[in-house]
Amino acid sequence: MKKTTPKKPTSLDFAILGLVSHQPLSGYGIRKIFETTEMGNFGTSPGTIYPALKRMQKLMLVENLTSKTDNKNKFHITIKGKELLQNWLVRPLEMIDVSRKREEIILRFAFMDKYSSQKQKLVFLESFHDLLTIYIKQLLDYHKAENLQMPLHGRLSFEHGIESYKATLKWCKKTLLVIKKMT
Amino acid sequence: MKKTTPKKPTSLDFAILGLVSHQPLSGYGIRKIFETTEMGNFGTSPGTIYPALKRMQKLMLVENLTSKTDNKNKFHITIKGKELLQNWLVRPLEMIDVSRKREEIILRFAFMDKYSSQKQKLVFLESFHDLLTIYIKQLLDYHKAENLQMPLHGRLSFEHGIESYKATLKWCKKTLLVIKKMT
DNA sequence: TCGCACATGTAACGTGTTACATGATTCA
DNA sequence: TGAATCATGTAACACGTTACATGTGCGA
Known part of the structure; x- marks a missing residue:
């Protein structure tokens, strides 16, 4: 018997979801933002974005509505989309996220504006801080133990x-200081 | 008429190629190195590594030889593999590499040890330096122009x-200083 | 009216992910 | 003898890349 894969969304899906959670956007508008920012790391080509939007529409995470004012089609986030986004935002950080998915951590932080409490932001950053500290220590230990055996370029x-x-x-x-200062 | 795709190798392929260019390694050995270093960003699971090794074998970039001393199978780089590696190492850097493929740039530098001249290393680093400087300036300009309109978390x-x-x-x-000091 | 930016897609292909599967060797 | 590590793979699936394709609106 096959497990019904819960179809875990990709980083790209969350990047899109986060963007449209702030403001309705056309597919093209989303692409432009991806191209002009660091989010481009999650994909910029039409062949990436449009299919992603389609599957997210099917999953009812976003909906495509026509604005009455300027008569243009834009994607809006749905209730279900907001729930998914929030779950993602508060998912506890693990070491594997720090060592292999730093970009996604920063992405999560970027979208915590509206959907997380100050408490949640602090927990998030503090946990990130602690994991980073441990991870850097590991790297330094490894460096200390191995640097004499490593080839020069490898070491650099x-x-x-x-x-x-x-x-x-x-x-x-x-x-952390910036967020702490907020009321 | 279809263009015959030249089958451009992926970053993973080059990572493997670079590793075996220093020493013969088993598939498992390669995986271990990927897992314990930053190279893990290019993939660590058996389902990634072993198929990659197979296609590289087919392309005759590596060959699987049995060591006479310890009787273990290890992958060696071939002449063709060395040529491909060298071409990749000296490919001129472009802005797109800097903005979207920094990891690959560092990876390239890591493997320049044996297959690049000091001159080539310097050209590489200087070009990286110049592109980085320009790119950072662009980021700072964008930040200056937009930071008041950006949501707090986006800005951070x-x-x-x-x-x-x-x-x-x-x-x-x-x-750059380290490399310059080398004779 | 030329070119550019806006705007949205499709198709082929190959690759990476995830999960499963197997067996040998080493060490406590 | 059981657990952990060494060691190598396969299969299904979905995603991203690349290239192609089409059409609109606008300003010089």
Whole structure:
């Protein structure tokens, strides 16, 4: 007996969902935003976006409505879409997210504006902070133990990874302060 | 009439090729390295690695030889594989690489050890440096122009992107000095 | 009226993901 | 002897890439 796959949405789906949760957008509008921002990492071509919108429509996460004012078709988020988005936003962070899906973590944070409480934002950032700290320590330990055996370029590339995570941690601390200041 | 697709290798293919260019490895050995390093971003599961090795074998980029000493099967890079690797290593950097494929740039640098001259390494890093500088400037301009209209979380996430690129630029400068010092 | 940006799609293809499956070796 | 690690795979499925295709509206 086959398990009925729950059809887990991709990062791209969530990126789209997050965008239309802020404002209704046409498929083209979504593509433009993807192209001009870091979100482009989740895909920009028509062959990616339009099929994604179609399956999300089928799953009733978004709906395509015609604006009465300018007579243009735009995608709106549905109740079901909002629920899915919120569940995704509050999903506890794991180490695997930190080590392999940093982009998605930042994406989640980007969409927490409207759908998460200040408490949730703080929990999220603090957990990110703690996991990052542990992960960086692991990287440093590995570096210390192995750097003499590593080829020069391997070591230098590895160090790029470390610096990159340190930059994220720094951002995390700064951002934590910003959010804490909010009332 | 159909164009005969030249079957462009993926980042994963190059990651594997680079690894076996340093030392012969079993499929399992390759997976272990992917799992324990940042290269894991290019895929770690058996369902990714083994099929990749198969197609690379078919394309005669690698060959599977049995070691006479320990009687284990390991993949070796072929002449053709080395040629492909070298072409990839010296391919000029473009802005699109910087904005969307930073991981691949670092990966390329990691494998330049044996197959690139010091001159080539310097050209590579200097070009990376220049493109990064331009790209960061673009990000900062965008930030300046738009930050008042952006939602708070959007702005903060955007700032993560900026910090991340700055960290890469910093690494690039440092690494340039290291390479320059080499004789 | 030329070209560009707007706007939305489809088709073929190959790749990655996920889950399943198997067996050998090593060590406690 | 049982568990963990070594070691290699397969199958279904869906997704993303690439290339193609079409048509509108607008400003120079």
